[in-house]
Amino acid sequence: SHEKMCRYLAKGGQLLVVSVGYRLAPEHKYPAAYEDCLNATIHFMRNTEHYGVDPANVIVCGDSAGGNLAAAVSQTLAGRPDLPKLRAQILIYPGLQAVDFHLPSYQQNHGVPPLLREHAAFFALQYLNGDTANMEEILEGSHIPPDMRLKCRMWVNPD
Numbered sequence: 001s002h003e004k005m006c007r008y009l010a011k012g013g014q015l016l017v018v019s020v021g022y023r024l025a026p027e028h029k030y031p032a033a034y035e036d037c038l039n040a041t042i043h044f045m046r047n048t049e050h051y052g053v054d055p056a057n058v059i060v061c062g063d064s065a066g067g068n069l070a071a072a073v074s075q076t077l078a079g080r081p082d083l084p085k086l087r088a089q090i091l092i093y094p095g096l097q098a099v100d101f102h103l104p105s106y107q108q109n110h111g112v113p114p115l116l117r118e119h120a121a122f123f124a125l126q127y128l129n130g131d132t133a134n135m136e137e138i139l140e141g142s143h144i145p146p147d148m149r150l151k152c153r154m155w156v157n158p159d
Contacts, residue, residue, distance in 0.1 A: 002063075016053055018044055022069065025126045033127070037069045038076055045083045055084035064114070065127060067094025098124040099149070099156045101139050 002019060010017040022036035041060060048055040062070035074089040093115070101117045109115040121138045125131060137143050144152070 016051055025128075030128050033065070034069055034072050037073050041073050041077065042083065045077075048084070057087050058084065059088045059090060060086060061090035061092070062094065063092035065095055065123065067091040068096060068127075070094070071096060095120065095124060095127075097156050098138070099144055099152050100141060102141065103156070104158055 006017045006019045009015060018040070020037050020040040022033040022040075024033065044051070045055065045058060048058065060070040060073055062068070070089050071091055071094055074086055077083060077086055098121070101121055105115070106117040106120070110117065113119070117139065118135070121135055122132055125135065125138065134143065141149070
């Protein structure tokens with residue numbers, strides 16, 4: 001679905017773009033997509049000379065669920081001394097939190113597809129386990145125990 005955009009970036013930026021065709025939910029549950037992206041990135045980083053790429057210039061990028069995957073791969077690789085450091089990560093409307101679906105971004109964009117909070121919760125559930133039976137609990141926030149919600153408050157809050 002993103003081949004034209006990848007070609008545009010590659011040609012316009014004179015870049016080598018590697019697009020990972022990771023396994024999709026709900027057929028392939030978490031962590032399948034993450035493992036596919038991580039393994040592809042590690043393979044690429046171990047073989048940059050084969051592709052004629054400076055290992056100091058590798059960037060990961062993704063949008064939506066791909067933004068989540070790019071962030072997760074970046075975090076995983078940050079502590080790997082056996083690989084070059086990633087130069088950057090580019091996250092385009094990434095799905096990064098499923099703690100609170102009442103944050104201002106969900107309220108401000110409540111009628112803007114694809115940012116509908118119901119869609120975000122639905123896709124998060126599809127990504128994790130494919131079971132959407134708990135949608136209402138997720139949307140009202142009862143899926144997070146009160147003590148954990150307090151711990152997350154410093155990172156996930158309306159401010």
